[in-house]
Amino acid sequence: MNVTSFCPKNISFYDIWVDHSVNHCFFDTFTSSLVAAYILLLGFAQIIIYRKYATQIDSRRLRVSFFFVIQIMLMVIMPIMAIVRLILRWKVYESHEVYGFMILYTALTIYAYTFGICLIMKERHYQLPSTPTRAHSMILLIFFTLLFVCENAALINLDSDSWWFALKNKTDRYELGFFVTRYVSTLLLFVLGISAPGIRQSDDDEAPLFEELTQQNDENASTFRNAYKxxxxxxxxxxxxxxxxxxxxxxxxxxxxxxxxxxxxxxxxxxxxxxxxxxxxxxxxxxxxxxxxxxxxxxxxxxxxxxxxxxxxxxxxxxxxxxxxxxxxxxxxxxxxxxxxxxxxxxxxxxxxxxxxxxxxxxxxxxxxxxxxxxxxxxxxxxxxxxxxxxxxxxxxxxxxxxxxxxxxxxxxxxxxxxxxxxxxxxxxxxxxxxxxxxxxxxxxxxxxxxxxxxxxxxxxxxxxxxxxxxxxxxxxxxxxxxxxxxxxxxxxxxxxxxxxxxxxxxxxxxxxxxxxxxxxxxxxxxxxxxxxxxxxxxxxxxxxxxxxxxxxxxxxEDQEVIDAPSAPDLVCSRGGIDFSNVTFGYSKEKIILKNVSFNIGPGKIVALVGPSGAGKSTIMRLLFRFYDVNGGSILIDGQNIKTVTQSSLRKSIGVVPQDTVLFNQTIKYNIKYGRITADEHDVITAARSADIHEKILTFPQQYETQVGERGLRLSGGEKQRVAIARTILKAPQIVLLDEATSALDTTTERNIQSALARVCSNKTTLIIAHRLSTIIHADEILVMNDGQIVERGKHEQLLEENGLYAEMWNQQLKNLEGEKLRDEKAEEEEKKNNVPTTAAFHHHHHHH
Incomplete structure (x- = not known):
């Protein structure tokens, strides 16, 4: 191979613009040097970083995709094409002349693409200490962009006779063929570089990066994924x-x-x-x-x-x-x-x-x-x-x-x-x-x-x-x-x-x-x-x-967990009898809360649930409301399985006075009326009277139009409870659920509320969850729960005779009550001596004003 000079005769490397186009010698030297210099400096730095900090990825997690194979093939074809082009110039082209810039271009092209393949392989098989990525590094992305830009730059010479676009002879036709192949290849490399097919790991054992509401298993994935969907x-x-x-x-x-x-x-x-x-x-x-x-x-x-x-x-x-x-x-x-x-x-x-x-x-x-x-x-x-x-x-x-x-x-x-x-x-x-x-x-x-x-x-x-x-x-x-x-x-x-x-x-x-x-x-x-x-x-x-x-x-x-059966009928609740038969339920598969619970409440009867906390009392209430579906067994109301009727009709038939009353940040009237939106003012006042809160409301400056504050914070515990009772009275349900309705109150307020509750429950099927056993002595049946099962059942006196868990709880509460009484008596004696108001009197005063 006879190499006479770096550039062809009569053309200097420094004459950039010749015959209305960039001269070949300058163009090929500049573009190949730019790409090679870029990949040498930044690529080398990246290799060093990978050597120091990267850890190897488990090969089982690497997928071989069709596009990854194409990406590597294109990276191999490009330098081979540069070699073939050089051989053709020497052996086949009419001029048979090979210049220094052609050899330099071929060498730099081989070097740049080989280095590029090394970088792709490093990124495929090694992981830097950061979040798992599914994109190429910025260095490789710019490399692919540069390759494509350099091919596009040749289009400046489209109108020149000295470039191959003129198609004057066989040499031009060969060169144009090479150019088109290079152009398409670099375009494909650019597109594949963006999608990075070789760096996608399989998802089987990949832990989600963010256990948040917006669970994104892949923060590098294109947002346009499934855009059509x-x-x-x-x-x-x-x-x-x-x-x-x-x-x-x-x-x-x-x-x-x-x-x-x-x-x-x-x-x-x-x-x-x-x-x-x-x-x-x-x-x-x-x-x-x-x-x-x-x-x-x-x-x-x-x-x-x-x-x-x-x-x-x-x-x-x-x-x-x-x-x-x-x-x-x-x-x-x-x-x-x-x-x-x-x-x-x-x-x-x-x-x-x-x-x-x-x-x-x-x-x-x-x-x-x-x-x-x-x-x-x-x-x-x-x-x-x-x-x-x-x-x-x-x-x-x-x-x-x-x-x-x-x-x-x-x-x-x-x-x-x-x-x-x-x-x-x-x-x-x-x-x-x-x-x-x-x-x-x-x-x-x-x-x-x-x-x-x-x-x-x-x-x-x-x-x-x-x-x-x-x-x-x-x-x-x-x-x-x-x-x-x-x-x-x-x-x-x-x-x-x-x-x-x-x-x-x-x-x-x-x-x-x-x-x-x-x-x-x-x-x-x-x-x-x-x-x-x-x-x-x-x-x-x-x-x-x-x-x-x-x-x-x-x-x-998000899937709905509790769904109405197709064309489910409304619940017909005429009498209000409740039947739990072999109900099993757990919030998760590992932790079963209720184990084969069976009981029934006759129409108009009062049944109380008692037991230590975590025994499953509140869960029974939630199941009756069908907030969750049972895992086994069935719940019937008047002989109808609650799974087969509409949720809205079921909840219309049940009134609840919860343990923790939450009110809307609206007026008292709005909160009471929520029990039956269509009720008129007279009904609201009647319900408030029955709940023993009407007089109290009249003492507020804005009476029924008083704002209760967020979650009812402006009202005391007793007032909130009575608003909840009034709401339930207004709803006039067949079945009433009382969830520890008075547990958070002092004795005096509790007595007043007890009488209001009695009015709510008269002639209604009632299920009471109670902590204070003194509030449920009158119940028709008391069910004692422990560890998700009913361990005792019967009336108050029967259960005391049995001398089991209920009797133990009863004695414990009596002791506590006696202790409280003694404290109160002592305080009264002290007060008589010193003429200081007692704390009990103070509490009494505080709750009534």
């Missing part, structure tokens, strides 16, 4: 099926959108015509052209088309459609949350669920706006521009616009996809901050009791700092994206403007362009770039909205 779930909310007026609004909006595309094309054309008319040898006063131009600008608005009449009209018409969507989604989600089981609600942080609801509904509106009115029109505008430049100017202008736009969009998508994980982490940190603050404020009293304000503030500050750390990464990568976009845009503008200016000055083989054509090109390109500048933002927002939507769809996907 996600959108199809939302389609019912998007198209107003039953409203013809709204449907016609949608159609008008799309017509306005198309009109906007047409005007975007004609505004620069009219601008060109005005410039040509004014700059011709005999200038023309083109008032008609100017009038039409200004009229179109009025319709089009600013550069982004954000102030134009068409856009404002479309936005105005879209408001109603957007409101329809928001309402449909929010109502459906709210309905779904209310249909979920008690188990789900007990395990969730309310603040977090509300946050997900808000963000989810916002995301749908934003998604529609971005996709329909920002991204789709921008892409249509680009295609129209490419076709227009190819037909009105020549194919080179179309190629410049197309390549710039494709590169811009591809790069935006690649970097934005890489940024997704930071957005997801930021969302999780945001959720945590919100949940922390809500939780702390809801437990305001507890914080005060233990004087832990400092600790709470510290925890909240830590949560904010975690959020800000994630936010910083997100913002930093955004700046990186904006810089990269700017570089691509300016290169495209520079090439196009130079080409246009060249054709204005030189006639060449092409028709000569006018000054107006230059203005047309410059204004049209700028007009295209303005929305494209927002493309990254829109794409990122769409991604963020998909992430937010994922969280909401997770909520939507």
């Amino acid at each position: 996600k959108m199809s779930k939302l389609m019912p909310f998007l198209w107003p099926r039953k409203d013809f007026l709204l449907q016609s609004r949608v159609i008008i909006c799309f017509v306005l959108l198309i009109a906007g595309r047409v005007i975007n094309l004609y505004v620069p054309i009219y601008n060109k015509r005005i410039v040509d008319a004014l700059s011709s040898p005999t200038p023309i006063f083109a008032w008609q052209l100017i009038s039409v131009y200004v009229g179109m600008k009025f319709l089009q608005g600013g550069g982004t088309g954000s102030m134009g009449v068409l856009n404002n009209l479309r936005s105005f018409l879209w408001i109603k459609i957007q409101q329809f969507t928001t309402k449909s989604v929010q109502v459906e989600l709210f309905r779904h949350l209310h249909s979920l089981s008690l188990r789900w609600h007990l395990g969730r942080k309310t603040g977090e669920v509300l946050r997900v609801m808000d963000r989810g509904t916002d995301s749908i509106n934003n998604l529609l706006n971005y996709i329909l009115f920002s991204i789709a029109p921008t892409i249509v505008d680009i295609l129209v521009a490419v076709i227009f430049f190819m037909t009105a100017f020549n194919w080179m202008f179309g190629a410049i616009v197309l390549v710039t736009m494709v590169l811009y969009i591809a790069m935006t998508i690649a970097i934005t996809e890489w940024r997704t994980k930071f957005q997801r982490r930021m969302n999780l940190a945001d959720n945590a901050t919100r949940a922390r603050s809500v939780d702390s404020l809801l437990n305001f009293e507890t914080v005060k009791y233990y004087g832990q304000e400092k600790y709470e503030i510290q925890c909240y500050e830590d949560a904010i700092l975690d959020y800000q750390k994630e936010e910083f990464q997100s913002m930093f990568t955004l700046n990186l994206l904006n810089t990269a976009q700017n570089i691509v845009v300016c290169i495209g503008l520079l090439l196009g403007s130079l080409l246009c200016a060249y054709f204005v000055v030189h006639e060449d083989d092409h028709k000569r362009l006018t000054v107006g054509d230059y203005v047309l090109f410059a204004t049209y390109i700028i007009q295209l770039y303005v929305p494209l500048n927002w493309f990254g933002t829109f794409y990122r927002q769409i991604q963020k909205n998909f992430v937010d939507m994922e969280n909401m769809l997770e909520l939507m996907k």
